[in-house]
Amino acid sequence: MHAGHEDNRGRSLGFHAAGQPITKGSVKPYMGARGHAIPDDPRLAAWEQTMAWSAKAAMARAGLRPYDCPVRVSAEFRLPCPASPAFRVPATAADKDKGGGDLDKLLRALGDALQSAGVVRDDSRISDYRDCMKRYADDRHPMGVTVTVTPLGKEEQ
Numbered sequence: 626m627h628a629g630h631e632d633n634r635g636r637s638l639g640f641h642a643a644g645q646p647i648t649k650g651s652v653k654p655y656m657g658a659r660g661h662a663i664p665d666d667p668r669l670a671a672w673e674q675t676m677a678w679s680a681k682a683a684m685a686r687a688g689l690r691p692y693d694c695p696v697r698v699s700a701e702f703r704l705p706c707p708a709s710p711a712f713r714v715p716a717t718a719a720d721k722d723k724g725g726g727d728l729d730k731l732l733r734a735l736g737d738a739l740q741s742a743g744v745v746r747d748d749s750r751i752s753d754y755r756d757c758m759k760r761y762a763d764d765r766h767p768m769g770v771t772v773t774v775t776p777l778g779k780e781e782q
Contacts, residue, residue: 631690631693635776636687638680639683639771640772642769642770644769645672646672646731648669648727648731648734649737676734676742676772677739677741680742680744680772681742691746692745692750693750695776696774697751697775698736698753698755699756699772700754700756700757700773701770703761703767704768706762706763714758728757739751
């Protein structure tokens with residue numbers, strides 16, 4: 626590891642963000658003064674903020690500093706279950722309100738939230754997504770995402 630790169634002495638961060646996971650994917654072009662693109666789903670900003678607040682609070686409780694090293698992220702997204710799901714896990718192109726949505730787009734929103742919360746200096750530090758999954762919410766597992774961020778050991782960098 627390079628001098629000055631924070632790995633929190635190998636300690637992991639774990640947290641849960643409650644709410645309905647929202648994918649970060651399509652954008653609408655906006656030709657305003659700055660020409661920004663705006664997210665296709667107006668709920669995205671609130672979901673990213675919820676994840677960021679949960680992560681930031683967990684960082685403070687654990688006394689961790691922002692990771693400035695390669696990290697592994699594990700995440701379990703719990704999505705709303707439709708009345709008649711086609712599969713036991715969310716694996717259809719169903720409307721996002723009914724538990725659909727691509728895993729890679731859920732992870733895109735999570736990575737941006739981890740960066741905005743200061744968990745990672747930059748989301749490019751996420752070099753390994755492991756054990757990431759979508760499941761339906763139930764009585765024991767409410768909607769949201771459960772996340773673990775782990776610095777990679779020297780042998781993995």
